[in-house]
Amino acid sequence: MDLKKRDSLLLYKLQLLDLKIFQIENSDIEKNLIEILLEIKKTDEDVKKLSNELKEKELEIKNIEGEIADLNRRRDKLKEALSSGKKLSEKELNSIQSEIDKINNLTKKNEDVIIEIDEFIEKTKEKIKKQNEFLDIKKKEELNEELKIKEEKEKLNIDKDKYIKKRDELIKKIPEELLNFYQININRFGRKIISVVIEDRCSECGMILPYGLISILKNSDKSINCENCGRFLILKKDIDIDF
Ligand SMILES: [Zn+2]
Incomplete structure (x- = not known):
């Protein structure tokens, strides 16, 4: 599946919220x-x-x-x-x-x-x-x-409710096909389908990315896959998240 940068960003936001909810549900407070x-x-x-x-x-x-x-x-x-x-x-x-x-x-x-x-x-x-x-x-x-x-x-329940509300708002903005794609594939990638490029590396698998690939990410509106782990890449500068 081809993703645009804005699709990846939407999924990245969703992935962060899902991770936070997952961590709360699986927290080891006892x-x-x-x-x-x-x-x-x-x-x-x-x-x-x-x-x-x-x-x-x-x-x-x-x-x-x-x-x-x-x-x-x-x-x-x-x-x-x-x-x-x-x-x-x-x-x-x-x-x-x-x-x-x-x-x-x-x-x-x-x-x-x-x-x-x-x-x-x-x-x-x-x-x-x-x-x-x-x-x-x-x-x-x-x-x-x-x-x-x-x-x-x-406290965790209050946080969880907050994240669930944000998630509900967010998924309204995500096209159905993209949301289905996320839900089908998210577990395959250890809950991280989108990876942020930090200092020319895929932050999830650590692979140094070829210049050509970084250049496409910088100069087009496409999001491409990491050649090593297959996650969709986004540049740090393209993230505009405020949680
Ligand atoms: Zn990777």
Whole structure:
């Protein structure tokens, strides 16, 4: 299809408006919010995991305390046997004493384990506290971000309405055949069917254009295609857009 310069200019204006509308419709304004929500989810899961570990460790301490109580009862019985006045052979005495020593060792080991678990519990509580503080910060950020998005969306919608109105006005000026041509081909060229020549280059594909071609653009009312990407070319000086 042959285009006149004024056709290309009309399509260039249409293309700019369509690009702006496209960008608004595809804007990524919720990106930050999504990141914040992911962080909140992950931290929530961490807190749950740590709280479960805490419960397990507290239960473990209770069990060990139960074991220590059992050991104490066994030792008390052995001590009773020693102090009952009953005559015991040396072998029996030694056996009871060695049993008491074993129980003392076991008790000491259990008490050491409790100390270790207590330290772990304190550290875990500290971690949970920090994670909860982080959660508070992130939840405030979430609220701020939601407000920001709401404002941004309102602003974008106002802009979009403005561009749609301009587009409606513009397409009244475009002959039907030309408009059909635009609509059929615009996606083929990555939403840019018209390319502006800047410093002798096609601004879309970057190709340096031959002098002859630039000369035709300068001295005729024709718009010609870029030899490389096929887009219609217009000169920067021919653009009279005021958005
Ligand atoms: Zn090109």
